[in-house]
Amino acid sequence: MNQTYVTLNDGNKIPQFGLGVYMIPGDAETKKACMEAFCAGYRHIDTAHAYQNERGVGAAVKESGISRGEIWITTKLWPSEYGEGKTQAAIDKMLSRLDTDYIDLLLLHQQFGDYIGAWRDCEKAVAAGKVKSIGISNFESERLEELLTKASIKPSVLQVECHPYYQQKELKKRIASYGTVIESWYPIGHGDRALLNEAVFTELAEKYGKNNVQIILRWHIQEGTIVFPKSTNPNHIQDNINIFDFELTEGEMERIRALDKGVRFFNMSLEEQEAHLSAFVPAD
Numbered sequence: 696m697n698q699t700y701v702t703l704n705d706g707n708k709i710p711q712f713g714l715g716v717y718m719i720p721g722d723a724e725t726k727k728a729c730m731e732a733f734c735a736g737y738r739h740i741d742t743a744h745a746y747q748n749e750r751g752v753g754a755a756v757k758e759s760g761i762s763r764g765e766i767w768i769t770t771k772l773w774p775s776e777y778g779e780g781k782t783q784a785a786i787d788k789m790l791s792r793l794d795t796d797y798i799d800l801l802l803l804h805q806q807f808g809d810y811i812g813a814w815r816d817c818e819k820a821v822a823a824g825k826v827k828s829i830g831i832s833n834f835e836s837e838r839l840e841e842l843l844t845k846a847s848i849k850p851s852v853l854q855v856e857c858h859p860y861y862q863q864k865e866l867k868k869r870i871a872s873y874g875t876v877i878e879s880w881y882p883i884g885h886g887d888r889a890l891l892n893e894a895v896f897t898e899l900a901e902k903y904g905k906n907n908v909q910i911i912l913r914w915h916i917q918e919g920t921i922v923f924p925k926s927t928n929p930n931h932i933q934d935n936i937n938i939f940d941f942e943l944t945e946g947e948m949e950r951i952r953a954l955d956k957g958v959r960f961f962n963m964s965l966e967e968q969e970a971h972l973s974a975f976v977p978a979d
């Protein structure tokens with residue numbers, strides 16, 4: 696199996712495929728899913744302070760016996776940790792929870808609070824060798840352009856909702872000149888049945904001897920986005936990475952592009968998000 700890598704705008708190479716651990720409750724279950732994934736060949740985990748399971752990720756990395764340099768860990772700072780000076784302290788706590796000397800990719804999770812102050816601290820963490828690459832998540836308002844303009848280190852990735860029903864074609868154009876690449880969250884629509892059962896996926900799954908989810912994940916890979924479907928099911932974990940031995944034709948890619956409805960699964964206005972998400976403060 697030849698996994699693919701994306702070279703980021705800072706020169707670092709990220710495995711294009713990984714495991715997301717959002718909504719995996721607790722460190723023990725997270726560790727178990729990560730261990731399954733490492734055994735299946737995964738080398739990239741996407742977590743966040745807000746998921747409250749970074750310790751499980753760190754424990755799996757240690758116990759896997761795989762050298763740290765072979766594994767890519769992404770985690771995310773919550774707005775309650777934003778602010779010049781304050782964010783540096785939050786990064787140190789993250790390193791301790793993950794039980795590691797460095798974070799491969801650190802993201803600002805949401806576009807609220809003192810994100811510019813936080814970004815300055817992220818840049819300092821890169822200079823200090825505590826973080827290799829830095830990026831952002833959910834910046835889709837005019838705050839995206841503000842951050843892109845003010846940043847000394849331009850974000851390497853922008854992690855947003857992206858799947859065949861919501862393909863982020865405009866956003867890709869907005870970030871292209873910065874060399875920032877899209878990471879897809881809800882890559883398989885959070886398991887949405889209507890998406891998974893689209894006729895085109897069933898037809899292509901039959902043609903290639905794959906399942907519908909594998910067709911969607913292969914489409915993401917060929918679109919150049921970075922993808923990390925969540926699963927705790929060992930069969931799904933095995934299947935999801937088994938997408939590097941076939942290729943969709945350009946005509947098939949176009950048929951999947953035609954499914955774009957411009958419809959999100961996560962539907963909240965910026966104001967609603969700010970009110971709802973700012974109320975949450977993750978525990979250390």
Ligand SMILES: NC(=O)c1ccc[n+]([C@@H]2O[C@H](COP(=O)([O-])OP(=O)(O)OC[C@H]3O[C@@H](n4cnc5c(N)ncnc54)[C@H](OP(=O)(O)O)[C@@H]3O)[C@@H](O)[C@H]2O)c1
Nearest residue numbers: 715716717741880881882883884885886924925926927931
């Ligand atoms: N930055 C952000 O704000 C943000 C927001 C959301 C997500 N994310 C990141 O993106 C990752 C992925 O998003 P997500 O977890 O919300 O959604 P997702 O990966 O699109 O979907 C996960 C769902 O699909 C199911 N599933 C996985 N593989 C399957 C398969 N082969 N066949 C059938 N069902 C399958 C999973 O159930 P099983 O466990 O039973 O397999 C789970 O219910 C997250 O884990 C997180 O790392 C980031």
